[in-house]
Amino acid sequence: MSVARGDVLVPAWVDHPERGRVACPAARLLGGSLLRNGLAVRYQDLAPPSPPSPAMDADGRAVLQVLSYLGRDGAATGLAAVSAPGPAAAAVTAALERWAAVMRTRRLVVGGVEPLCAGVRRARAVVDAVAESGRPTVVLAPDPVAAGPVIGRGSAVRGTESAAELEHILDGAVVVVGPAGVAPALRARIAAQGRTPVDAVCPLALAAQAEVRRFAQQGETVVLVGRNGHGAVPALLGQAAAGSVRLVEDLAQARQLEVADPGRVAVVLQPGLPLGEAESVAEAVRKRFGHVLPQHPSTYCHAADDRLRALTQLARACAVVLVTGPAASARETVRVIEQAGAAAYAVLGPEGVRPGWLKGRASVGVTAAAGAEPGLVQALVRTLSGLGPCAVELQEGATVASTTSDAMSAVAGGTAAVEQDPGRALVPVRTQPGA
Numbered sequence: 330m331s332v333a334r335g336d337v338l339v340p341a342w343v344d345h346p347e348r349g350r351v352a353c354p355a356a357r358l359l360g361g362s363l364l365r366n367g368l369a370v371r372y373q374d375l376a377p378p379s380p381p382s383p384a385m386d387a388d389g390r391a392v393l394q395v396l397s398y399l400g401r402d403g404a405a406t407g408l409a410a411v412s413a414p415g416p417a418a419a420a421v422t423a424a425l426e427r428w429a430a431v432m433r434t435r436r437l438v439v440g441g442v443e444p445l446c447a448g449v450r451r452a453r454a455v456v457d458a459v460a461e462s463g464r465p466t467v468v469l470a471p472d473p474v475a476a477g478p479v480i481g482r483g484s485a486v487r488g489t490e491s492a493a494e495l496e497h498i499l500d501g502a503v504v505v506v507g508p509a510g511v512a513p514a515l516r517a518r519i520a521a522q523g524r525t526p527v528d529a530v531c532p533l534a535l536a537a538q539a540e541v542r543r544f545a546q547q548g549e550t551v552v553l554v555g556r557n558g559h560g561a562v563p564a565l566l567g568q569a570a571a572g573s574v575r576l577v578e579d580l581a582q583a584r585q586l587e588v589a590d591p592g593r594v595a596v597v598l599q600p601g602l603p604l605g606e607a608e609s610v611a612e613a614v615r616k617r618f619g620h621v622l623p624q625h626p627s628t629y630c631h632a633a634d635d636r637l638r639a640l641t642q643l644a645r646a647c648a649v650v651l652v653t654g655p656a657a658s659a660r661e662t663v664r665v666i667e668q669a670g671a672a673a674y675a676v677l678g679p680e681g682v683r684p685g686w687l688k689g690r691a692s693v694g695v696t697a698a699a700g701a702e703p704g705l706v707q708a709l710v711r712t713l714s715g716l717g718p719c720a721v722e723l724q725e726g727a728t729v730a731s732t733t734s735d736a737m738s739a740v741a742g743g744t745a746a747v748e749q750d751p752g753r754a755l756v757p758v759r760t761q762p763g764a
């Protein structure tokens with residue numbers, strides 16, 4: 330092992346002659362800072378004999394820099410990096426100083442909401458089971474946000490968005506109808522190919538589709554309050570003859586809507602929308618026509634509302650919230666949190682976190698945007714737990730853990746964590762040249 334000029338080794342732990350094993354769970358925070366400085370970062374543990382003699386440049390020199398603090402049990406936690414002397418070492422020093430400035434005791438508050446709604450989780454389980462058979466699997470999922478998590482596992486699995494693509498589906502492939510469902514016409518085309526699709530449609534999506542069919546069969550014009558482009562919309566529009574289901578996206582469209590018979594109007598809310606927002610549009614439809622038939626409330630999808638409520642609660646509990654997950658939904662989540670009054674930043678992973686975001690923040694929120702892969706929140710919490718003694722708290726849970734590993738099981742297991750005694754001395758203990 331060697332460290333070239335411009336290379337930096339960032340370990341997840343290092344053995345220090347005075348403090349012993351120094352755990353560095355926040356290694357990727359330091360790595361991110363160094364990457365942004367143009368350095369080539371390698372994550373590599375520095376094993377005994379300590380200090381890590383193998384880390385040398387071409388001249389046989391390297392610099393190990395360690396920043397650490399002691400917990401009440403005497404265990405050391407911190408950050409470390411090995412670089413060649415000169416500019417790389419100076420960049421490491423500067424980055425360590427920036428992270429040292431944000432080391433403190435803090436609460437990490439995990440937004441208590443699943444990044445995948447129940448319908449998508451259920452569909453994903455179906456897809457995983459099918460993919461295990463080893464046959465190519467194609468998921469019909471028009472919404473990329475919903476499709477991503479559903480098809481996330483199983484190398485033979487892919488998503489498709491349109492009927493045209495269906496013609497190219499491999500012989501022998503299993504077709505799975507994704508959580509949003511598909512229009513009956515598309516199902517007919519699948520059947521015409523001699524295939525029997527596996528159904529992974531969310532029961533709430535099916536319930537909304539049944540409401541559209543019921544009203545259309547009664548002769549009502551069905552006003553579908555929804556968003557063009559949302560994955561649930563094609564299946565809902567396709568439940569009745571063209572023209573008998575009208576998509577209305579906002580108040581302006583509701584106020585201008587014209588129908589053949591204003592006395593025969595029903596309203597269905599597209600699942601996946603915040604109900605408050607959809608209901609205000611439905612109310613405008615009601616006002617326009619005087620009377621409309623409403624969908625049964627038992628068929629409402631509450632996933633978006635649950636999420637909004639949890640994000641608002643998180644924003645109230647923390648001055649800053651880190652959001653991880655797919656870029657588009659992370660941006661939307663950031664917008665919601667900012668509207669609720671907290672600063673929020675989207676990160677793809679721990680390396681994206683900037684020290685300035687955490688400065689002076691005693692409470693930091695962490696949440697996953699819709700569609701985030703499982704485990705991203707845990708990775709962020711684990712990383713942030715290396716910036717000083719912390720309490721990890723789940724929004725809805727009780728408090729239990731006092732160490733990083735306790736905290737991680739808390740996050741994974743659905744409980745929460747309590748306060749840990751502040752560590753001794755959040756100080757850089759050593760800058761050690763010529764390791």
Ligand code: SF4
Pocket residue numbers: 446447448449508509531532533534561600601630631632633
């Ligand atoms: S209907 Fe609601 S719960 Fe079901 S998949 Fe859609 S958003 Fe998720």
